[in-house]
Amino acid sequence: MESLQPKTAKESLTLLSDIVMPGETNPLNSLFGGELLARMDRACSIAARRHSRSIVVTASVNHVAFVKPIPVGSVVTLEAKVTRTFNTSLEVFVDVWNEERKTGNKIKVSEGIYTFVAVDETGKPIVVPEIIPETDLEKERFEGALRRKQLSLVLSQRMHPQEANELKKLFD
Amino acid sequence: MESLQPKTAKESLTLLSDIVMPGETNPLNSLFGGELLARMDRACSIAARRHSRSIVVTASVNHVAFVKPIPVGSVVTLEAKVTRTFNTSLEVFVDVWNEERKTGNKIKVSEGIYTFVAVDETGKPIVVPEIIPETDLEKERFEGALRRKQLSLVLSQRMHPQEANELKKLFD
Amino acid sequence: MESLQPKTAKESLTLLSDIVMPGETNPLNSLFGGELLARMDRACSIAARRHSRSIVVTASVNHVAFVKPIPVGSVVTLEAKVTRTFNTSLEVFVDVWNEERKTGNKIKVSEGIYTFVAVDETGKPIVVPEIIPETDLEKERFEGALRRKQLSLVLSQRMHPQEANELKKLFD
Amino acid sequence: MESLQPKTAKESLTLLSDIVMPGETNPLNSLFGGELLARMDRACSIAARRHSRSIVVTASVNHVAFVKPIPVGSVVTLEAKVTRTFNTSLEVFVDVWNEERKTGNKIKVSEGIYTFVAVDETGKPIVVPEIIPETDLEKERFEGALRRKQLSLVLSQRMHPQEANELKKLFD
């Protein structure tokens, strides 16, 4: 059985750098959004798998923002890390950067939040280790994860708004 | 110039029935989540285009729930409709059904909410017609759209929680 | 066992709306004909499956006309319906429309006729319900189906021209 | 300008051998029919281009028979040759063979007939050279081409059956 010893967020870090090819574009000659969503799913599921060392299945996409178009020929880097776990589920953030060829500068072009469930070989959910956030950003995302979870439960009517304590605090 | 006469939600209805082929599966032999996200993006953007009669670009994925796996060989139907518009942006819901071969019954397997921005040929956002919801479900989703918009603004820190009136009501 | 109660053509209606992406074009920047043939195959096989509620395999493409090129970025809608059945086989028509963005007008761009065979789990052909055509177009296509079937048999030398009664009538 | 000197059918011969990969299969683990239709389109258009030395566009699929399923891992060979030309159009036959690994024997698994139109850089149809059939099979297909052309015109109601002389002979 897998140890439930907490692990740092960094241990789940997953990097995926790739070039935007013409066959992956939309009619505006930028990376097709659906293709980016698919790559995010791949990168985030690897991060979730690295943290849990189990099979993981995508439960939901919580939010993806398309900030800037990503033109054909760009070098795009996805950077995924587990932000927090809740018993058998894992929240994963992915940041997407477009790297300028001439300067090497990286510009943030997209951001996504996915949730996975860890399962055993029979598909039964299994408990995963907790996360130890280290950097400021990791801590901020760790803190926000509970609010986002309650929000998701409220919106899908699996939690009554009055019980969503973390969320309520925002509005007090 | 395009008329801004409000239109019913139904006029934007977009249907996309397709078979899950082996080349579109994940290692568990079900439709790969990323591929479903891409198909949702395609179907929702057609609905947004049908309503606005303009070019549309994906601004965000607000939520996607993967309720049940969709095995290889399934006939999957995506049903997308615009739920509400906000000046230059459009919220689109997509329901995903898996159709049982022997009975023809449709089982809900996934659901997604995407936001698009309508733009002119130069990429400048343009105002789109309002939506007239007709069915109970269309009305419910129309009502919820404002809450979801405020939520999105609050979470991205572009709106102060105290100003999110619709959202606050949930917690009072 | 599946009922052999006849069904209307409309019950098999299958809609597939999708966008033409750059990765699906030919060197003239229109939808690649082979890609359209593949989508037609998918849409028609779903119509055949919906009618027969059995597994179906493509037996032949009887005719496909490419009337107009379909430029990248187009919204294309395939509309497939079973036209007639012959014991264990089904003829399916698919009409392909390109939807003008600004007006919403649909222009016919292609048309195809496919034949499927219904099989059980072991691959043995099984009898399928008959079709009840309702509209004028459904009736016209229902009537023509027998001629097309005889034609196909004559051309493949599995029927003597003198026995092709329906076909002979055309030339009398 | 391209010479209109007639050419043999053999000069247009196009061979395309490839392996059936899992990503190209249908849910029955055989080559997906739509994928085969696309490969046929590619092979036939090369044959048409080799004969005409011009740009060619697919006008129609006249017939495709799926005789046997083609299991994953098979080595499939497409063999396309122009059978006859009609002023600006070309009929192309493609035979599809599955090669047994242990014996090298080739089994016919499919056959297709496509029609192309030769065009200049502006898209205007241009006259192509005639075909000189040499083998018995080439001659038989050359003979049948006129019947198939009339048939196609009759079925699309661009020719009255009474004018289809070649076709009528079949039924006398």
Added chain:
Amino acid sequence: MESLQPKTAKESLTLLSDIVMPGETNPLNSLFGGELLARMDRACSIAARRHSRSIVVTASVNHVAFVKPIPVGSVVTLEAKVTRTFNTSLEVFVDVWNEERKTGNKIKVSEGIYTFVAVDETGKPIVVPEIIPETDLEKERFEGALRRKQLSLVLSQRMHPQEANELKKLFD
């Protein structure tokens, strides 16, 4: 069991003609190198299979030169032939030609050398027949194969340079 009777190189000849589609290009609108490498792998493995009549797995790519870019819309022909065998392994050469539309002239655009291992159903390497080179080019490549094999072994430190007799001759 398969006969070990030597075969001519020509018996393994594999031809793969195909069109470069926009979905297969790099950001410079030429055939993406990775896509060409994949097609070479397919063509060479068929040649190796035809010679050995066994299952073959790619062991290494020994060299691929990209001589000229291959623009979108080109007709590309891969021509693969086994050059020599070493007990259980096969060296295969593939020449890649781009065919000018107007003249039919073929221009060499790339060249590759792959090595395969023949295996039985359990994955165990099996001995394959020897090659009989016939043309001058076949003989030249047959001669060079031993040098290339020693080179590969030296570079991967599985052979001491002093033992690489064929190779040493080059430098004496």
Added chain:
Amino acid sequence: MESLQPKTAKESLTLLSDIVMPGETNPLNSLFGGELLARMDRACSIAARRHSRSIVVTASVNHVAFVKPIPVGSVVTLEAKVTRTFNTSLEVFVDVWNEERKTGNKIKVSEGIYTFVAVDETGKPIVVPEIIPETDLEKERFEGALRRKQLSLVLSQRMHPQEANELKKLFD
């Protein structure tokens, strides 16, 4: 103009972690070699671009060894780094690792060497900065690069063996 200040090998490090999906496998249910070659090309070209800050085109694949099959569902990591530059060309090494799910151990499954040429917007080759190797492995690969270059020139008959000083040393 880009500075020609030498850079460390590490600055060009490119990581690409991804999952092997069923649509990317060969008939033995492992990652298709051609697909791996394409991914290597993408990763290596990013490393070359990061070092040169210019457009790069693939000139050759110098060697790829497929050491172990990579089963469907594996998490594969490609790690590419520039090893040495020669005026306008760059040699890039890529190591491929398969990560065991339960232990997180990485097993080397493949290795490749690619050569790129840096070009300006008009396609003219341009000089690139030199590499500063730091680790033992980087130094070893830096040293070997000259031998591999001479080898490539000798094999393509663009250098006489007697002039290949580095190479000759191996056999003395």
